[in-house]
Amino acid sequence: MVAAHELDAAADRLPADPPADRLPADPAADRVPAGPAADGVPAGRGAGFVEAGLAERIQRDAIVRLRVGATANPGLLALLAEGRFAPPGPPWPAAPSDGPAQGVPGRAASAGGAGARFADEAPAPDRAEAVRRALAVPDLLCLVAPPGAARTLTVVEIVRAAAERGERVLITAPEPAAVDAVMTRLPPGPIVVRADQAGGGPGSVAVAAAETQRRILARSQAAAHQLEPWLGEPSPAMGWLKRLTSALAEAQQERQRADRACAERDAIAEAARQRLGGPVRERQRAVEVAERAAALAGDAVERLGASLRRAEGSRFGRWRAGRLRDRLAVATPAADQAREALARARQEYAEHRDRREKDVEQDAAVRAAADRAAFADLAAHRALESAERSAHRLCHLLDGVAAEPAWTADVPGLSGFAEHCAGLEPVLRNRAGLLLEWRQRAARPSDQLHAELLRYADVVATTCLGAGRPDHGDLEFDLVVLVDAGRTALPSALVPLVRARRAVLAGDAGRGPLRDVGAALVPDEVAGLLTTSVLDRLLEGAPAANRVRLRSAP
Amino acid sequence: MTEPAHLPLTEIERRVSALPEVRPRRIVPLLLPMWAVEVTATVRESQSYDVLDRYLSRAVAEGGLTRTAELAEFLGVEQPLVARAVRHLAGIGHLVRDGDKLSLTALGRRSVADGRRYQLASGRRLVLRFDGFRGEPVPYPTVIRSVWLAEPSLTLDGTVFRALGGRPLPGDAVDGLLARRDAGDFTGPVEPVTATTTGISPIFLPVYHVECDGDDVVFGKAVDGPDPYLAGFIPFLGGNRET
Numbered sequence: 001m002v003a004a005h006e007l008d009a010a011a012d013r014l015p016a017d018p019p020a021d022r023l024p025a026d027p028a029a030d031r032v033p034a035g036p037a038a039d040g041v042p043a044g045r046g047a048g049f050v051e052a053g054l055a056e057r058i059q060r061d062a063i064v065r066l067r068v069g070a071t072a073n074p075g076l077l078a079l080l081a082e083g084r085f086a087p088p089g090p091p092w093p094a095a096p097s098d099g100p101a102q103g104v105p106g107r108a109a110s111a112g113g114a115g116a117r118f119a120d121e122a123p124a125p126d127r128a129e130a131v132r133r134a135l136a137v138p139d140l141l142c143l144v145a146p147p148g149a150a151r152t153l154t155v156v157e158i159v160r161a162a163a164e165r166g167e168r169v170l171i172t173a174p175e176p177a178a179v180d181a182v183m184t185r186l187p188p189g190p191i192v193v194r195a196d197q198a199g200g201g202p203g204s205v206a207v208a209a210a211e212t213q214r215r216i217l218a219r220s221q222a223a224a225h226q227l228e229p230w231l232g233e234p235s236p237a238m239g240w241l242k243r244l245t246s247a248l249a250e251a252q253q254e255r256q257r258a259d260r261a262c263a264e265r266d267a268i269a270e271a272a273r274q275r276l277g278g279p280v281r282e283r284q285r286a287v288e289v290a291e292r293a294a295a296l297a298g299d300a301v302e303r304l305g306a307s308l309r310r311a312e313g314s315r316f317g318r319w320r321a322g323r324l325r326d327r328l329a330v331a332t333p334a335a336d337q338a339r340e341a342l343a344r345a346r347q348e349y350a351e352h353r354d355r356r357e358k359d360v361e362q363d364a365a366v367r368a369a370a371d372r373a374a375f376a377d378l379a380a381h382r383a384l385e386s387a388e389r390s391a392h393r394l395c396h397l398l399d400g401v402a403a404e405p406a407w408t409a410d411v412p413g414l415s416g417f418a419e420h421c422a423g424l425e426p427v428l429r430n431r432a433g434l435l436l437e438w439r440q441r442a443a444r445p446s447d448q449l450h451a452e453l454l455r456y457a458d459v460v461a462t463t464c465l466g467a468g469r470p471d472h473g474d475l476e477f478d479l480v481v482l483v484d485a486g487r488t489a490l491p492s493a494l495v496p497l498v499r500a501r502r503a504v505l506a507g508d509a510g511r512g513p514l515r516d517v518g519a520a521l522v523p524d525e526v527a528g529l530l531t532t533s534v535l536d537r538l539l540e541g542a543p544a545a546n547r548v549r550l551r552s553a554p
Numbered sequence: 555m556t557e558p559a560h561l562p563l564t565e566i567e568r569r570v571s572a573l574p575e576v577r578p579r580r581i582v583p584l585l586l587p588m589w590a591v592e593v594t595a596t597v598r599e600s601q602s603y604d605v606l607d608r609y610l611s612r613a614v615a616e617g618g619l620t621r622t623a624e625l626a627e628f629l630g631v632e633q634p635l636v637a638r639a640v641r642h643l644a645g646i647g648h649l650v651r652d653g654d655k656l657s658l659t660a661l662g663r664r665s666v667a668d669g670r671r672y673q674l675a676s677g678r679r680l681v682l683r684f685d686g687f688r689g690e691p692v693p694y695p696t697v698i699r700s701v702w703l704a705e706p707s708l709t710l711d712g713t714v715f716r717a718l719g720g721r722p723l724p725g726d727a728v729d730g731l732l733a734r735r736d737a738g739d740f741t742g743p744v745e746p747v748t749a750t751t752t753g754i755s756p757i758f759l760p761v762y763h764v765e766c767d768g769d770d771v772v773f774g775k776a777v778d779g780p781d782p783y784l785a786g787f788i789p790f791l792g793g794n795r796e797t
Contacts, residue, residue: 166634191632212631219630430616431628438609438629452604456638 055492058468062494071498072476073139080490080497083541086138127154130548134158134479134504135165142485142539142547143506149550155481155506156185163190163458167478171461172496178483179461190458195475196466208457209449216442224435226400230425231432237397241425244390244418251383251411258376265369272363273356280356283349290342297335304328387414394421401428464488468495475499485535486511493534505535559701560760560775562711569779570764570771577767583713585706585758586787587686587720591728592753595746596676598661603671606631606639611648611658615666620655646673680746683757684727686720687790691731691740693783698742699776703758715760718791723754763791 064070066077078084127150134141135158145151155171159182162169173179179194183203186192191212197204229236308324311317360366388409394417398404402424407417454460454475464482467475480500482493486507497503514531528537539547563581570578603611609629613619619628622640626633640656643649648662648671658666665672683692683702706717724730728749731737738745761784762773770788771780 166637168638191635215632216630220628221630223628223630427618430618431613434609434612434617435628441605441609442630446605448605452606452639455642456606456635458632458634 054469055465058465058495059491062468062498063491065498066494072501073497073503075139076497079139079538080494083538085140085541085543085546088136088138088545126548126551127157130154130550131157131161133545133548134481135161137502137504137546140503140505140538140542140546142509142535142542143504144509144535144539144547144549145506146508146550146552148552151483151506151550152181152185154550155182155483155504156187158479158504159459159481160187160190162479168457168476169459170467170475170477170480170496170500171459171483172464172467172480173483174464174488174492175484176463179463182481182483183461186459191453191456192459192461193453193457195454195460195462195472196469203461205450205453206447208453209447210445212449212453213442213445217439220435220439220442222400224432224439227428227432227435229397230401230428231436233429235429235432237394237428238425240390240393240397241418241421244387244394244414244421247383247387247390248411248414248418251380251387251414254376254380254383255411258373258380261369261373261376265366265373268369269360269363269366272360272366276356276359276363280349280352283345283352287342287345287349290338290345294335294338294342297331297338300331301328301335304331384409384411384414391417398424464492464495467499476501478502479504481506482534483507486533487514488534489514489532490529490534490537497534505538507533507535509533509535509539511536557701558710559703559708560710560715560762561773563713563762564711566762566764566773569773573771573780575768576764576771579765579767582763582765582791583708583710583715584761584763584791585703585708585715585717586761586784587706587718588692588702588757588759589684589686589689589720589723589727590702590755590757591682591684591723591751592755593680593682593728593746593749593751595678595680595749596674597678597680597744597746598672599675600668600670600672600743600745603665603669606635607643607648607671608669610636610639611643611662611666614649614656614658615663620657622654622656625656646671674747678744678746679752680741680744680749682728682731682741682746682749684723684731685787686718686723686756687787689721689724689727691727691734691737694738694740694742696774696776696781696783697740700759701775703760704755706756706758708758708760710760717758720756763788 066080069077071077073079075084075086079086130141130143131154134143143151143154145154159169159171171179171182173182176196180203183192183194191208192203193205193208194201194203195205201207230238234242304324304327308321308328311321311324314320391407391409391414395404398421405417405420407413407420451471454472460475460477462472466472467480477496477500479502480496481504482488482496484507485493485505486509488507493505511533514533560583563583566581570576570581606629610625613625613628617628619625622637623633625631625640626636629636640649643662644651647659648665649656650659661672661674683697684690685692708715728751731740732746732749734740759774761781764771764773764780770785770791772784772788772791773779774781774784776783
């Protein structure tokens with residue numbers, strides 16, 4: 001394997017020779033069709049071109065990062081120096097033989113364009129296996145793809161699947177053309193940024209930023225529209241909230257006024273009742289007298305009846321019984337008369353009372369008081385209805401903006417709702433203002449978003465050396481897919497490798513030396529670093545789980 | 555070529571004579587006693603916000619949005635992108651997670667309030683300067699525009715500067731500086747949050763004390779004319795206090 005000091009020595013050699021990346025590609029080996037981005041790019045001067053001095057610095061920086069352990073994969077040094085691969089992670093579901101890898105939703109199937117084209121081409125079993133292993137491998141997978149083995153399709157599948165499960169992926173290759181070939185075949189969906197594409201070329205950061213800004217404007221349009229009534233001070237929503245609170249205050253005020261008017265009406269009616277109630281009171285007294293008389297007569301009949309029953313049960317009570325019968329014969333009709341008198345008195349009382357109530361109702365003062373009470377009650381109802389209308393309007397404005405609380409159309413229910421809205425209003429006003437500002441910002445062309453896009457995009461694509469540019473210094477990835485790893489020397493492969501937690505090295509193995517070191521006195525290890533590809537170096541010691549070989553097309 | 559520690563006396567004479575209503579009696583070249591305190595500090599660095607991280611932080615702070623999905627929907631940005639931006643902000647200590655809810659840390663809140671992205675960096679070595687009379691911190695413009703002498707001796711174009719004696723540095727001088735709300739006025743853009751003192755050494759600041767019939771003035775190197783900060787030391791120089 002390799003030690004860090006040997007890498008240093010290799011880096012020292014780099015300025016003398018062109019970097020391995022810059023060696024002309026073997027057209028027969030790379031079956032990747034040149035995409036539109038590669039067209040018209042002069043060799044060594046187009047996308048991904050890195051000046052010689054900078055290239056040396058970038059590779060040296062990667063070596064320094066490896067030495068001090070500042071790598072996204074903490075086990076990278078052990079992997080490169082000692083061939084120590086990490087133990088396999090949790091098993092990834094086996095790939096079905098007739099579709100994309102299981103667990104990787106086939107988003108492309110529902111997408112148009114390239115995605116639909118991609119979905120139509122069901123991956124062959126070994127491609128599916130390659131995708132499965134690329135997603136499952138904890139540190140590095142060697143993907144050996146001989147000529148005609150659909151390497152690019154497999155890489156595209158790996159990138160898409162990794163991006164779909166939320167991983168940040170770096171697509172890299174020594175030459176821009178290989179990067180372009182993968183990029184142009186990626187299905188729509190993930191945010192893909194070409195990091196080293198100057199200007200506004202296809203896939204460039206500028207284009208991706210413009211597209212992101214366009215999407216921001218489109219996606220936030222509905223929310224901006226919904227929040228618009230909450231914008232400004234005073235806002236329409238605030239106006240409705242004020243109407244609600246003032247209507248509620250008015251309703252409460254009117255209710256109190258109505259209560260007072262009712263009390264006044266009752267008092268005036270009572271006074272009228274007193275004033276007009278002389279005959280009624282007389283009749284009431286007559287009823288009381290008649291009640292007493294009827295009660296006495298009834299008691300007398302009961303007493304005589306009881307005495308008669310006792311006398312008739314006695315051996316010597318015949319005479320006494322006779323007298324009692326006589327008295328009972330007198331008392332019973334008298335009691336009947338008393339009851340009839342009572343009934344008459346009661347009826348007269350009721351008639352006088354009803355007449356008095358009618359007189360009270362007809363009384364001018366009572367009628368005026370009743371009218372005032374009725375009007376006050378109506379006003380209270382109207383104020384409450386106005387509050388309810390405002391509440392409904394606010395509910396309409398809350399639709400899609402915040403959850404509508406349960407409320408009832410009475411004063412306590414509406415008060416609770418108004419309180420809830422008053423608490424919500426400053427937050428929604430802030431949101432509306434912030435969203436307006438955000439959309440204005442998104443509508444303005446700006447390169448301020450570029451750095452963030454590179455930092456947060458789903459997929460970033462660049463050449464090996466481009467990944468180490470100083471302005472990309474802090475970029476990290478979950479997965480790096482190094483295309484053409486069979487033609488990449490370790491020093492330049494290190495540049496993307498130190499920035500990713502996991503890696504897939506895809507390429508053709510055993511292609512022979514990458515360069516001729518000539519007659520220079522170079523130690524074997526250093527010569528090996530410069531002439532052997534990173535894929536060949538790592539494939540040798542890779543466990544079975546960390547390598548997969550694609551079949552060539554028949 | 556090293557920078558001269560101060561202007562020559564002739565230049566000061568010229569400047570003093572150009573001042574209206576100043577009647578100088580004599581000009582005294584002095585070396586004011588100061589303290590240089592070396593500290594290892596955790597500093598608050600200030601950077602410009604990028605676009606998304608700024609609006610994301612504001613959406614949490616001002617919009618009361620606390621979940622990644624809410625933030626993504628509100629800003630109209632893809633959720634994975636927002637999730638990564640949230641991770642980045644959490645990584646620099648601006649956001650904390652409580653379950654699936656996000657909230658701003660004190661550093662995040664201050665960043666939003668100031669519109670600057672602050673980041674804490676530990677292990678920074680700084681030199682803080684305090685005056686040798688009251689133990690107060692020296693304003694940052696004076697710190698950076700002055701030449702500080704390690705030895706109490708200076709002869710400039712034949713003019714000998716006399717070194718004054720000072721007082722020991724109060725033990726709580728550094729803590730007092732860190733506790734000040736205007737600490738940045740003394741430390742510059744890299745503001746220490748916590749600091750451990752690693753060394754204290756005396757240093758000297760060359761000044762010209764211009765004794766006048768009225769109020770005295772003091773010329774340092776940091777300001778072209780009379781230095782109002784240095785004028786505060788006139789009572790310690792035996793001159794007339796500036797009114």
